[in-house]
Amino acid sequence: MTAGTRRGMRADAARNRELLLDAAVRAFAVDGPEATLDGIAKAAGVGIGTLYRHFPNRDALVEAVYRNELDRLCDAAAELLAMLPPDEALRAWMDRFVNYMITKRHLKDALHALAACGTNPFAHSRERMLAAVETLLEAGVEAGTLRADVAATDVLVGMSGVCMAVADPDGREQAGRLLDLIVDGLGTRSPEPA
Numbered sequence: 001m002t003a004g005t006r007r008g009m010r011a012d013a014a015r016n017r018e019l020l021l022d023a024a025v026r027a028f029a030v031d032g033p034e035a036t037l038d039g040i041a042k043a044a045g046v047g048i049g050t051l052y053r054h055f056p057n058r059d060a061l062v063e064a065v066y067r068n069e070l071d072r073l074c075d076a077a078a079e080l081l082a083m084l085p086p087d088e089a090l091r092a093w094m095d096r097f098v099n100y101m102i103t104k105r106h107l108k109d110a111l112h113a114l115a116a117c118g119t120n121p122f123a124h125s126r127e128r129m130l131a132a133v134e135t136l137l138e139a140g141v142e143a144g145t146l147r148a149d150v151a152a153t154d155v156l157v158g159m160s161g162v163c164m165a166v167a168d169p170d171g172r173e174q175a176g177r178l179l180d181l182i183v184d185g186l187g188t189r190s191p192e193p194a
Contacts, residue, residue: 086140
């Protein structure tokens with residue numbers, strides 16, 4: 001949850017909002033566009049009135065789910081760097097990126113409907129993801145574990161390509177292997193012994 005969302009919100013209201021967002025992600029993943037607001041409220045353990053207090057309509061919920069998942073993804077870069085060496089943090093972040101792309105795929109129709117109505121939920125997505133990748137790459141360069149000659153845009157495009165190539169949810173294992181290859185290619189190599 002973003003600081004702007006927490007500000008001025010009672011703890012129980014903030015908790016209910018998080019429960020609703022988590023239930024919505026699961027519902028959209030399972031039922032896609034057929035997910036109902038009533039079903040999401042029930043899965044979150046709250047009444048439909050609570051859902052409408054936070055999200056006045058389906059579009060508001062879809063946009064909030066998308067933005068919340070984007071926030072979680074981008075915020076994870078710093079969190080992972082605090083726990084792991086930079087190259088491992090980058091690889092762990094890549095797994096989260098795949099999860100984000102899967103969520104986005106489940107929301108695809110609803111997000112396109114939002115865009116058609118003039119709302120652009122993607123306005124700053126790419127810039128935020130690039131900033132997260134840059135943070136991870138810079139930490140790896142500073143630690144001497146990642147190459148300094150790679151642009152964050154190239155890494156983001158490579159990860160996106162993996163997600164497009166492995167569109168089937170059962171392709172997670174293959175996606176993992178492909179992401180391992182990307183990270184391996186980003187690593188610094190010791191010179192071969194003469």
